[in-house]
Each structure stands twice: as structure tokens, then as C-alpha cells.
Amino acid sequence: LRSSIGGFVDSLPVFREIFPDKPSHKLETLVQDTMGMTYNAHSALEDVKALQSLVLHHKVSDDIMLKHSFGVEFVVSSIEIKTKTDTLISTLTPLSLCISDYMLKKIAKSGLSYDHLRLATERGGMEGLQNVLGEKMDNGSLRVTKNRTVIGKIYDHFCSIKQ
Helix, strand or coil: CHHHCCCEECHHHHHHHHCCCCCCCCHHHHHHHHHCCCCCCCCHHHHHHHHHHHHHHCCCCHHHHHHCEECHHHHHHHHHHHHHHHHHHHHCHHHCCCCCHHHHHHHHHCCCCHHHHHHHHHHHHHHHHHHHHCCECCCCCECCCCCHHHHHHHHHHHHHHHC
16 A cells, blocks of 8 residues: 555645635635535545645645645554554543643653553652653653643552552
């Protein structure tokens, strides 16, 4: 399959660039507003035909298309990251009563599981948890957070299950 697909183009930023003043960049709206046509929207085949008509009608340049394109490897990598993140989020569900879903996702995206956090707490207490969650990454960003409230809630969770 990878050998037969060259890549993908995200049409939303393409049309945002071409029509910056339009209030809506929905395919159905653009086809109606710029070409005066209607079609059976949300039918996959009809959507593709409408998208092709829109691109050809407005002579969208290769440069614009390339600017908003991405390869197969990016898609494969994104799917693998999403799968790993979803798996890690499922391990973090015991923390869902004490921290937000946003923070759970951030922890999972960083590659940490519930067991990682438990071990950090067991081995280093509050400081161990702070070190793991507040670690500086190669790009200079924080791994997860240095927020004392969030770290305290996670720490309290592990302390409460110890008893």
C-alpha cells in the first residue's frame, strides 16, 4: 500500500490560504459560494468529485498543494503514536478522579504510564514524581508539568492506595 500512495494534502489549510476572507471553509460551502453548485455532500465519492472540481476550477497551484502535503510515513507514525498514547491513557485511568483528562493525555503523550508514576513515587516520593513529570526534554520543553497542584494530587493518589 505504501508504494502505491505518494502522499496526502490537507485541503482545509489550502482553501484557508486561497480564500482567507471566507467565514467558512467547509467543502460544501466553498463549492456553493465560489462555483454556484450544490452536490450530495457527505457522500465520500461526491465529496471527492466536488474537491477535485474546486481545485481545478480555482487552478490551485502545485506550490500551495505541496506546502500543505505530508507523506505516508507521517501518517503511519501518527497512527503509531496515537495507538501508544491510547494504550498509556488506559493505564492512567485510576488517576482520572484526581487530575483532568487534558493532563492524563499530556502524561500519556510523554510516554509515561501509571506504573512509571507509581515507581517514581515509591522510589523518590514527591521529589521523584516532580523529577519525572518536570524533566526537561531535548527541545527545552517540559516532559509534562511542574505544576505543584497536579503533582500533589498524583502523589496523594499513590499515598492513599499505599495505606
